[in-house]
Amino acid sequence: MSNQQPMTMAQKILAAHTGREHLAVGELVDVNVDMVLANDITAPIAINEFARLGVDRVFDQERIALVPDHFAPNKDIKSAEQCKQMREFAHEYGIVNYFEVGRMGIEHALLPQEGLVLPGEVVVGADSHTCTYGAVGAFATGMGSTDIAVAMATGRIWMRVPETLKIVYVGERQPWVGGKDLILHTIGLIGVDGARYQAIEFTGPAIADLSMDNRLTMANMAIEAGAKAGMFPPDDITEAFVRSRAQRPYRTVGPDSGAEYARTIEIDVSQIEPTVSFPHLPSNARPLSQVGHVTIDQSVIGSCTNGRWEDLQQAAEILKGRQVHGGVRCIIIPGTQEIYLQAVRAGLAEIFVQAGAVFSTPTCGPCLGGYMGILAAGERCVSTTNRNFVGRMGHVDSEVYLAGPAVAAASAVLGYIGGPDQLPEADA
Amino acid sequence: MSIRGRVWKYGDNVDTDAIIPARYLNTTSEQELASHAMEDWDATFAANVQPGDIIVAGKNFGCGSSREHAPVALKASGISCVVAENFARIFFRNSINIGLPILECPEAAQATEAGQTLEVDLAEGTIRNMDTGETYSAVPYPEFMLALIEAGGLIEYTRRQLQTEG
Ligand code: SF4
Numbered sequence A: 001m002s003n004q005q006p007m008t009m010a011q012k013i014l015a016a017h018t019g020r021e022h023l024a025v026g027e028l029v030d031v032n033v034d035m036v037l038a039n040d041i042t043a044p045i046a047i048n049e050f051a052r053l054g055v056d057r058v059f060d061q062e063r064i065a066l067v068p069d070h071f072a073p074n075k076d077i078k079s080a081e082q083c084k085q086m087r088e089f090a091h092e093y094g095i096v097n098y099f100e101v102g103r104m105g106i107e108h109a110l111l112p113q114e115g116l117v118l119p120g121e122v123v124v125g126a127d128s129h130t131c132t133y134g135a136v137g138a139f140a141t142g143m144g145s146t147d148i149a150v151a152m153a154t155g156r157i158w159m160r161v162p163e164t165l166k167i168v169y170v171g172e173r174q175p176w177v178g179g180k181d182l183i184l185h186t187i188g189l190i191g192v193d194g195a196r197y198q199a200i201e202f203t204g205p206a207i208a209d210l211s212m213d214n215r216l217t218m219a220n221m222a223i224e225a226g227a228k229a230g231m232f233p234p235d236d237i238t239e240a241f242v243r244s245r246a247q248r249p250y251r252t253v254g255p256d257s258g259a260e261y262a263r264t265i266e267i268d269v270s271q272i273e274p275t276v277s278f279p280h281l282p283s284n285a286r287p288l289s290q291v292g293h294v295t296i297d298q299s300v301i302g303s304c305t306n307g308r309w310e311d312l313q314q315a316a317e318i319l320k321g322r323q324v325h326g327g328v329r330c331i332i333i334p335g336t337q338e339i340y341l342q343a344v345r346a347g348l349a350e351i352f353v354q355a356g357a358v359f360s361t362p363t364c365g366p367c368l369g370g371y372m373g374i375l376a377a378g379e380r381c382v383s384t385t386n387r388n389f390v391g392r393m394g395h396v397d398s399e400v401y402l403a404g405p406a407v408a409a410a411s412a413v414l415g416y417i418g419g420p421d422q423l424p425e426a427d428a
Numbered sequence B: 001m002s003i004r005g006r007v008w009k010y011g012d013n014v015d016t017d018a019i020i021p022a023r024y025l026n027t028t029s030e031q032e033l034a035s036h037a038m039e040d041w042d043a044t045f046a047a048n049v050q051p052g053d054i055i056v057a058g059k060n061f062g063c064g065s066s067r068e069h070a071p072v073a074l075k076a077s078g079i080s081c082v083v084a085e086n087f088a089r090i091f092f093r094n095s096i097n098i099g100l101p102i103l104e105c106p107e108a109a110q111a112t113e114a115g116q117t118l119e120v121d122l123a124e125g126t127i128r129n130m131d132t133g134e135t136y137s138a139v140p141y142p143e144f145m146l147a148l149i150e151a152g153g154l155i156e157y158t159r160r161q162l163q164t165e166g
Helices: A009-016 A043-052 A077-092 A107-113 A128-136 A145-154 A179-190 A212-225 A236-243 A309-319 A337-345 A348-355 A405-414 B030-034 B069-076 B089-098 B106-111 B143-151 B154-165
Strands: A028-032 A035-039 A064-067 A122-125 A139-142 A156-160 A164-170 A199-203 A229-231 A263-268 A275-277 A285-287 A298-301 A329-332 A380-383 A399-402 B002-009 B054-057 B081-084 B102-104 B117-121 B126-129 B135-137
Touching: A009 A139, A009 A164, A009 A199, A009 A229, A035 A043, A035 A107, A035 A145, A043 A077, A043 A145, A043 B154, A064 A077, A064 A107, A107 A128, A107 A212, A107 A337, A122 A128, A122 A145, A128 A139, A128 A212, A128 A229, A128 A236, A139 A229, A145 A156, A145 B089, A145 B154, A164 A179, A179 A212, A179 A263, A179 A275, A179 A285, A199 A212, A212 A229, A212 A236, A212 A309, A298 A309, A298 A405, A309 A329, A309 A337, A309 A348, A309 A405, A337 A348, A380 A405, B030 B069, B054 B106, B054 B117, B069 B089, B081 B106, B081 B117, B089 B102, B089 B143, B089 B154, B106 B126, B106 B135, B143 B154
Parallel strands: A035 A064, A035 A122, A122 A139, A164 A199, A164 A263, A199 A229, A298 A329, A298 A380, A380 A399, B002 B054, B054 B081, B081 B102
Antiparallel strands: A028 A156, A275 A285, A275 A399, B002 B117, B117 B126, B126 B135
C-alpha cells in the first residue's frame, strides 16, 4: 500500500499511460493511447495533416479504427471522394480495423461491440462522442483531426488531467425510464457546460444494475454536458460485456476511495419521468407530463446514442401490432450490422416494416442532417439522437426533440410526443 | 503580434452546427467551408465578413462536435481572432492546433458590442476596445500551448519533435 494521494478514475488511467505513479489535476501530460479513431468526415483532414508530418508509417496498424459511417453508404459524390480517400489510406498503411460498408456500423456502437475499446484504456477519436467508451471503463475522449493525425503517427497525445464530477444516482427507476432519460435529465440539471473540461464518474445504486446498452447511451452524452470523458467504474456488468469480445488483454481501473472530486451531485431517479429535450439545446429537458401537445412529422430511432439491441427491442415491443401514424415518417436504424442481423433473426425487422416504418442499414444519416431523413422548414422530429441544435437535422426552421426509444416509438404511433402508457391496446 | 478588427457579436453556446452545418462536411475545401460559416445562425455573416474581423461571444463557444471544419471555416472566412467568455474543450484544442487565435476573457466578451473595433495583442493577451478605450486582460495560455502556437500549430511542433528524436 503506497501512501500517495488517492486518485479519480481519470487520474489513474492517465497516470498508467504516462508511466507515472501519480498525476495531479491540471497537469499537462503526454499520454500513450491504446486506440485511435476517425470517420469519413474527420479522417480526410487527419490524413492530409498526417502527410505533413513526414512519417512513413502509423504507430500501430492494429490500434487505429477507420469507419465510414456519417455519409456512408455514400450519399453523394463528395462523400464518395472522402470515403475513397480514407479507404486508400487504410490500404496503403495496412490499417487492420478499417470497416467497409456492409461490415461497418456507427463507430461508437461498433467499437465496443468488437472489443476494440476496453476497460482501463485511453482512447482518442476524431469524433466528439468518443466519450461513449467510458461505459466500458475506458478514458475516451473526442478531439479534432489534427490531434488524431499526430496520435496516428506517434501513438501519443497531449492532455490536461481533468477534474472529475461525480454523479451518484439513488432511488428506484420508474417504468419506461432508461439511460437516455437519466442522461437528458442530468444535462437539464447541470447544463450544456455543466461538466466543461471535466471527467464524469457515473455511480450509485440506481444504476448498479443498468445494462451495458443503457450505460453506453449515458456515457455517449457526457459531451453534451461539455465533459471530456464520462465513465462507469468497471463492475460485473462491464466484465460480462467485455470478456468474450476483448481483442487484447486489459486491466480494469476504478477510482480510489477517498479520491478528490470537483463536485459530487446526487440525483434521485424515482423523481425522473421519461424525458424529452426541447429545441435547441440538449439541456432543455422536460418530464413527459409537461411536454404538452407537440405534433411530429418524423420519428428517428437509431444513432450512436440509441441504435443498440435493447433500443430496437424496446421500439419493437411498442410497435408490434400497431401502425405508425399516417402523418409521421418513422425511421429505424440499427447501430451495426450485427444488431441488424439480430433484428432480422428475432423478427424485429418484420415488426418494423409491418408497422409502416423504414428499417435501414447502419449509418449516422439523419442524426447530423446528412441524409435518410432530412427535415423541411417547419417540420418537427422526435429523435433518439443526441443533439437538437438549430439546423441539426435539416432546415434551419425545423425542430428536433430528443427522447429515448420508448417515447420515440410511442410518438410515432400517436402522431404527437407521448409515452407508451398513452397508447391504445395493440392488435394481437 | 497585434490584430485589429471589427466585431461580430454572438451569445452563449454557439455550437459547431451553427459555425459550420454538418451538411457541408462532405468537403475539406477551406473556401467552400468559409462560404457557409455561421449560415444557420447568422445568414448575413459569410457575405459580409471582412478579413481581420473578430468574433466576440458568450459562454461555451464551439460546443458540440469535434469537427475541425469549424475553426477552419472561421479562419478561412477571414476571422482573425475569437474572444469569448469561455470555450468548449475540443474547439479550444482545434483552434490552437490550426492556428486560429482564441482568447478567453469574460469582461471583454460582456462589454463588447457588435460593430465596435477591437485591438488584440496576442503576446500580451490584452484586448483594447477602440470605441470605448477600455482595455482587458485575457486568461493567459499555459506555457506548453505557447510553444505550440510559436511553432505554428501541432503538426509543425510534432514534426520538429520527431526530427530531434531521430
Ligand atoms: S450517430 Fe450522430 S452523434 Fe453519433 S457519431 Fe454519428 S453523427 Fe455523430
